[in-house]
Amino acid sequence: MLRGFKLTPTQNVLKEKRMDTPATYFHWGFILISVPNLLVIAGMIVLFAIALIAPFPHAEGDDDGGNK
Amino acid sequence: MAVTNSPQGADPGAAARPESNSWTLRLRQAIDRHLPMDHLLPDRQPYYVGSWVYVFGVVTIAALAWVIASGVVLSFMGPQWWHDSRVGHFFNSLHFWSVQLFFIFMVLHLWGQYFMAGWRSGRAATWMIGVIIFGTSILTAFTGYLSQQNFASQFIAINAKDAMNGAGIGAFFNVLNFGQMYGLHVMLLPIGITILVVAHIVMVRTRGVVKPIDPEGGARP
Incomplete structure (x- = not known):
């Protein structure tokens, strides 16, 4: 783990195997966010990067499609 | 409205008759002028629409359809059903996860439109309606969490009431009032979102998809 990053386990989710236990939080400076989020x-x-890069099938059409 | 005794399809004097000034005719002409069918239901798209980025918007609409369909079932069957039966659990989960996908793809659509500056060339109203849809969706999701009828919804309501009172809106938006939150969640807010989404789509189809930004600088005309 990078120095300065801190994971704060509130409960061992893997051991309990329960979905209703509090999440583990990622804490870096003023940033505090749960690992699931x-x-x-x-x-x-x-997903956004893949959408930009992945070729689109049958990509053809009018020059401007009549757009204004 | 002008009344004629001629049977439909047989009106030989139509060309000679002065144009009617009825509101139905003016409305029909306005629809023909502003909402041409070849724009509303196009069979071809511009070349630059050939990208997966343009799919995010329609996936958001698909997720919204699942949200509404599963929500109709939940509202018909009631809290005991969605908490205590296996099929109820399934529809409860269907509603929850379709909402997750709705928000995920709405934000991806927002990112795509932001980076292509989708508000250009007279599309500011389309962008702003999208902003209002986003805000209304957050409010709808919030009232949904308050309508679950379980300990989580009680916990959220008890903790949220102070923020609402601190913001000065607790008097007319009372998170402890289940009837108000449930009514907003299943009736007013979904109707509002549906109307706004329809308006958003019609505006997009009327003007078409915004053209890409010219790599040499400045937007294409």
């Missing part, structure tokens, strides 16, 4: 945001960024 952090994973969702990271996944959204990855």
